[in-house]
Amino acid sequence: MDYRDYYEARDIVTEILKKDFLGPLSDDEIICDERPLDYYIVGKLYPQSSGADIALQSPTEDIGELDNEDCISLCNGRNPSSCGISFSLLPNISRIRVTVRAARYKVITIKEAQETLGFPDGTYKDNSTFWKREEISPDDFDIDIDVLQPGSRKTYTVCDKLSLNVFLHKIYPDGSKTITLSLVNENKSKESARYIEECEDAFFQPLISVTSPTLPAFRDIRRNVQINKDHEIEELEMLYSKVRSFASGHGCAVKWNTDEAGNATEIKTDFLPTFEIKQMMPSTLFEHDVLSMKYLSESSSEAVINGLNELTEKYEQWIEKQVIASKELAKEHQNAAAVNLSKCKQTLIRLKKAIKELKNPIVFRAFSLANKAMFMQRKQMLKNTGKFESDEKIKWYPFQLAFILQETYSFAKPDSEERKNVDLLWFPTGGGKTEAYLGIAAFVIFLRRLLYGDDGNGVAILMRYTLRLLSFQQFERAAALICACELIRRKEKIGGDEIGIGLWAGMDLTPNYIEKAKKILNGEKDEDSESSNPAQIKKCPWCGAEIPAQEPYYSCDIENHRMHIYCSNSSCEFKTGLPIFLIDEEIYHYKPTYIVATVDKFAQVALNESTAAIFGIGHGVRPPELIIQDELHLISGPLGTIMGLYEAAIKKLCEKDGCYPKVIASTATIRNANEQIKALYASGYTQFPPQGIDIDDSFFAQISDKSQRPARLYMGCMAIGTSPTTMMIRVMSALLYATRYLSELEYDEKVIDSFWTITGYFNTLRELGGAIVRVVDDIQDRFIYLKNNKFKNLYPLNNCKNRYDRYKELTSRESSENIGNVIQEELKIAYTKDNTTNPFDFLLASNMISVGVDVGRLGAMVVVGQPKSTAEYIQATSRVGRETPGLVITTYNQAKSRDRSHYEQFTQYHETFYKHVEATSVTPFSDRARDRALQALYVILCRYSIPELLHDSSAVNFKKDIPGLIDIRNYILNYVSWVDPGEVDNVKKELDDIENEWARKVYRKEKLKYRKTKYANYNDVLFDPDYDEGSRFRVLNTMRSVETTINVITKE
Template sequence: MEAYREVWAQQRAAFVASRPNWEAEHGTEYDTDQRVFEDEIRRFRRGSELIRTNSDARLAFQLTNETFRRGQKTSWRLFQLIFLVSQIPGIVALSDPNGPDVVDRSMVDIVYFPTGGGKTEAYLATIVFHCFFDRLRGKTAGVTAWTRFPLRLLTLQQTQRVADVIGLAELVRRGHSDPRLSGTHVDGFAVGYFVGQGGSPNEIVDPTSDRYASPEAQVTWSKVNDSETRQDWKRVVRCPSCRTTTITVEYDAIRARLLHRCSQPNCQFPNGELPIFIVDNEVYRYLPCVIVGTIDKLAGLGNQRKFALLYGDVDGRCKVHGYYKGRCCQKDCTDVRRLQREARDGLSGPTLFVQDELHLLKEGLGTFDSHYETFSQVLLREAGLPLPIKIIASSATIEAFGRQVNHLYGRSPNEARVFPGLGPTLGQSFYAETLEHPQRLYVGLIPHNKTIFNMILELIELYHREIQALQVLGPTSSNPYGGGLVPGGQQWRMLLDCYTSSLTYFLAGRELNSVHTDLEGDVIPNLLRDGLSPIVISELTGSTSTDEVSRILERLDLPAVGSRSSDALLATSMISHGVDLDRLNAMIFDGMPRQNAEYIQASSRVGRTHVGIVFTCFHPARERDRSHYAYFAKYHEFLGQLVEPVAINRWSRFSINRTLPGLFMGVLLQILANRSREANPNKYYMLDFVRGRINDGSLRWEQFVQMLEQAYGVGTPTTQGEMSFREEIRLRVRQYFDWILSPSGGSSFVSDILIPKPMTSLRDVDEAIPIELDSLGTEWVA
């Protein structure tokens, strides 16, 4: 890295020699980029020094490399290794709160690299190092890292990747002789799948033992006890140890646990039980070291008192069902003799948040999340975390990142840091060099004398006809493209298998439904009439269930065999992120997405390993589409520079109206209830109990105001937005107290009398209705 400084100097001299005014026009910006690189050298040097001088850091680094070696990774990409080593000082600072590296924990590090370049592995390596170092510094239990994804599909795809790595790390931990890692009082490494919204059960309770059991709980209980239907909850399809798809979902009635079990007789996991928890209540009870979930789950801070467990606020452990707060988290566990009431030594809350696809936290979702993010930081301080939580994010498209970090996490724009920084020239840096061969081919199409609807149908049919025609060519046929591969040979078949699936992206579900109908009614019969195989049509939209999404992705990842020779995947914007399949290499756009970042992300679903082809079909009646078609080549030349800044405003006037009820309940359930040491903290849900605590002076409105001002970051307001929020907090809290003290009109819970009610999801807003011109450009349609 130090030798690369000379490249910066040489390139500067070349620029100055070629353009006399270059220094005045670009010198300052060039200096800024070079200082970023100098800071990367400094951090890498510091991390390397700690590996040499700190025995715990060195051992954690060695075990991290051993974990990835077992996963068949033989080398790191340069930026991955430097990122990992550069994160070590901030992690090691946890064992030295007064040391020189503490300042690094306030920095928000954003891994910015092209899609498919290895961002996920970079932050996974950091997570694994953090898990090992936590055990070595004396943390025996509790969550280490919480990885959050904006979309359900992202979580589903990434869970297998995280489970693979953490599962191997657990095997490495179990095999090490150091008692800090493998001692009898040390919890193992595990993954918690924390999604909800139908992704997995919130809890499993025998309805016959719970008179308040909901209809959903009864359905869950029925499904749990059916050996076939509970396989729908399979969230990991491949054993991290055996690398085989020999996983079944089983139910352990004694522990009330939904298990992923490998049936291979020589599986290295005890009894084949994979270290993964997929039920929300199990995540609370067993506190896996890594949580993988959607950002929406943060809304649970205002609805679920068990959330405090994730942040390290634990009273003890039930001998059967895991950790608890106040009482056992498993409703049907009533034997108090099982409760070990002493707090667990070495148990603490998370010290790392990882946010994937940072650019998706925008508009309403980003604003609501920003309020819960800063409240989370208040909760961690309340739970005893002495240092700021470390935040790592990743994105393949980003602009104005400092402002987004400021609004999202309440940290200064100067505390936002992108890695790796820019190089001295476009397309070249110390970490990577842009090669000339293409990764994706973009083709722009606009219909003439036909609608875009008919053009897309024809395009899908022609594409699959061509692929199937190439599949039936034999060794005696000539290669129609003049390449070196022999038709019908093994390499020929393997290459074609990577192109048997097409992906069509729709801006609206209505158009997707119409194309689906005509594919089944016209295209498939045409193929069958000509002796070709039918297309298997699948949909991935916001209404597709998590179980169905899992089945579709699992099937698409398998080689095409037998009658399933072609797949046509129809999708909306949910496909834009988190679908990493080598067998998706052909894509069709039904119109131009509204944002350039969306177009980049969506088209990046293809061409990840093999060269992909993208057909962008434009609406002839839309002026914007016609402009994109006219400047198609120039637009793609500057595609990366056209990414829009993320639209987010923490101080949006109406946002506090939606988030304040939830954060008010969060202060009540997560902070004040736990401070009270009440024998049954669940009473703080109840309106009559809270009313009594207000009347006897145990709860005061000033307590809520103080915590909420910290949560929103308005303790010492300096801007008009901050002052407005501060006034709103004080007004609303007094109003909430008046409502609590007033006759309830039959309400039993505090949350029932708040208007609006606490959010149950950060997307808990009215559904947006997109409107656009019809295909003829004559009228607006919804």
């Protein structure tokens, strides 16, 4: 795809934004009837105030001691009087050259303005105020650093009341130096000053540019900071060792130009910093027929194995090159490089073992059929969307094929060490992770049926998500694959029942019982959940035909526990019924092969004996063999902590002949994965693809050129002298204007559409709620002002409307059904030049957008305030610019130190995105977690391991000497010893308490049940509601029943 027009259009948009925020509109511009301090929102130096607002701590505290009245502190107030940059010089550099530019605005008469602008008499009132820009461009300053002493300052006059301050912080033992340059407005504000005086005493569009007659001159400022690092940080430092940070800003951002060797040649201030992030893309280092899905499904084992061997040979050659290149790394990176390359070699060994296993005819046939299923579903999806690809072009990316190949060994050899570890698929958002684990799922399905026949019935795969929205989206994708697998099963006469897929997501999405589903389909409301809707499948996942939400297409068979879904296309292979299960009752009864679930649903395992069917317990079928956990970074904090306890039970329930299920996780943003996976799954882990020695190249993934994949441009804006709300209005209205201006330039409507809908990301629902009012009111007023005044001549809009206020909200306040409809239908409505469509002007979203929203036409986003975590920032902003070049504008609140820090370090932060992802915390066996869910873990294992305790009425059968309890206790304690050895004694004591309390309840209640039903109240049940904090048997109804705040208790 040719992206040149998109990049050109994006450049025009950013140019308009810079003109509006920073200026000037022209070098000799005249501003009519508006204060320059209001006309522009960034790049302003106010007169110095004597108030407390300048007394904020200097961000340069860590560089050296500063005088109490240091001028840098003047950049931190609401109305800053200075801006500056800090940088380090190499030991041999003694001179630098500094260029300074600025402007001020002076009042002129209406006559002077008329002579310049040529407006007719009577255009303005006689008392109108006109401001004329005056450029300040003194000669460059040649500064001798050697004359300065550490801690000393030298001041240079730029012009009247504007000075350049040079401050030498420190000379290091190697002779390098840290310097701060600052521009200071020496004017003093007067409480009685009129607005004219305040504006005339201010300076605008300031610039500091530093070069040196001797190059290279600048060194990485981080080299002067020595901190203790763990291995993961050492690895990140090594991976990003080519990326250097040459300066930091004070009250502004900073940018630098570099030569071919990566050395900075010029450093300068920047008030609207930008950084373009290029996408990672699957490797192009390997091209072969073996990447073709059709080739893999039709070729002989010998041909396939030979092709796969060529892939591993290429990978081995790449590793050898990295080993040689690693010797050129700095000494401090050698250890991290050796560790990483060792991981690469281990991956190579795994791939070779998997290839060898393909010589087993059953394993190879499963691999071949899996590729056939993937080929069929991909070809069918292309057909449904009106696209055409030749069979040869329907292929895997090398990383997908290698990952699938690597995983096959864990199932061909279930007792292998590889089976025990969690495999983490790490690949940037939108890179093709879902396809990879769908391929693995297909392999597991066929291998299980080929090996075990009818015994291979039951649930083979559990795929879990944290959000219902994401669960349903991925369910739709997986449904097409399952349809292909079922067609192959029929044609190839493979043993076992129908290959089906179930959605296990809770009654907020679908009802739990067939009888309720029938009532809803007949027009009756479900009293338990108004949003519950059994008719979730709108289109046939195989042929794409519409499926009306009515009889006969949805048919409820209460007697046989089945809601049949029929395709409306008489030519479709599934006109007699789709292998899809949406109701809990039919999932428990038919045990579909592949279940897509929300993590919340697993809280029901403790409460509902019917869930035993999912694990094959009491049904004569094997338990699930593969657990897929997508978006692993979301399984953290309170949710991850509770999940970690339940995970101990799930792992045991899926055990078969001493073998536990294989867990595959995926994410694009994670840190501290080792500890998180250990806490969640009591397991080690391996990452695929393993990193080499450069973040831009892991063989399987490499950085793309902006002509190969669309690049996303980030822009930072920290308005001064105004409120965050006003900044948001200014930014959104300017972006609205700029994107509408594209339609005046006759760009293709696809280019215009890619920037048409502006996505607003908000950190809280309160901020989002306030923005709705602004979108329909203030932003529209500002748009009209830009159209009729500020940009009337420079960027005229002649064919546009006066209002663009059509918005959509995407938050948790919307029902699951509505959100799905918004993403799948409404947001895909595109702009057309003939105005036959009505796309949204704004999409206002909370953090819900950061997961699972994939709308290719979205290309512009405003992030209102730095999100709480880098992972969230990466995930949210990657929702735009996925298919075409994107633009993200992040607004920073100058009153928040964290926002200010991100703004002042804008380039460094964005250039090393993934390095800044925060570590997550999961503590499943901590005090509070045990209080909430240890009893659930124990009861689950008792119910499903000891037959006489399974049924809901069997809670009364518990005895402390019942056979099997010792094994359960030992399993839990061994699990804890792996996850958190320090808590083993506490867990042991609490297990005693749980057993004693259960025995007491049995003694007091002759008909003790597990949970409340319409036949048993809480007085006759083992479990108490979660809000009963005093109960040893309080139980969660959902994983989300977790407090968002905690009380801190001090122990003496």
